[in-house]
Amino acid sequence: MFSKRIASALTAAVMTGAGMVALTAVTATPAQAQDRCMYMVRNVPANGVAKVRKKPGKTPYSWNKRHKTVDVLFAGQTTVGNCKRSRENWRKVVGASGQEGHVHKSQLKKGPRISTDETATATTTGTSGS
Numbered sequence: 001m002f003s004k005r006i007a008s009a010l011t012a013a014v015m016t017g018a019g020m021v022a023l024t025a026v027t028a029t030p031a032q033a034q035d036r037c038m039y040m041v042r043n044v045p046a047n048g049v050a051k052v053r054k055k056p057g058k059t060p061y062s063w064n065k066r067h068k069t070v071d072v073l074f075a076g077q078t079t080v081g082n083c084k085r086s087r088e089n090w091r092k093v094v095g096a097s098g099q100e101g102h103v104h105k106s107q108l109k110k111g112p113r114i115s116t117d118e119t120a121t122a123t124t125t126g127t128s129g130s
Contacts (some may be wrong), residue, residue: 005130007118012129024032025100030090031091032066035080035083035113035114035115036080036082036083036113037080037081037082037083037110037111037112037113037114038067038079038110038111038112038114039078039080039081039091039093039108039109039110040076040077040079040108040109041073041074041076041078041079041107042066042107042110043106043107043109044073044074044075044107046075047075048075048092049072049073049074049075049090050072050073050074050075050103050104050107051069051071051072051103052069052071052073052093052095052099052102052103052107053066053067053069053070053100053101053103054066054067054069054070054087054101054102055088056086056102057087057090057102064102070095070099070101071096071098071099071101072095072096073093073095073096073097073103073107074096077096077103079094079095079096080093080094080114083093083094083110083113084100085105087102089101089104089105089106090103090105091103091104091105091108093108098128
């Protein structure tokens with residue numbers, strides 16, 4: 001996948017004749033232009049929390065550090081994350097204190113999509129929002 005992006009960027013740079021300036025603008029845009037979705041925590045008791053884990057999956061043993069809890073989400077809290085599932089039943093989201101991790105999909109309700117195309121375009125072209 002990454003090599004296809006580089007090949008298409010080189011082709012675009014050669015066709016436009018802009019050289020390395022076009023190469024940096026073309027390769028930076030696809031990586032930054034990702035859609036994010038809003039998620040609301042559900043199926044969690046009012047005084048409970050949903051665990052945000054380092055890697056998707058439930059820990060079978062306490063010594064398994066891959067599935068360690070890195071953050072929490074409180075009941076009714078809204079957060080952002082990738083629109084696609086990171087694994088079959090897991091979503092990659094941002095926790096309450098800003099740590100990114102995975103939460104089981106049964107504890108999240110998917111909300112509207114947030115597009116970041118405008119932000120990525122402004123960043124790559126060097127324009128500012130003001």
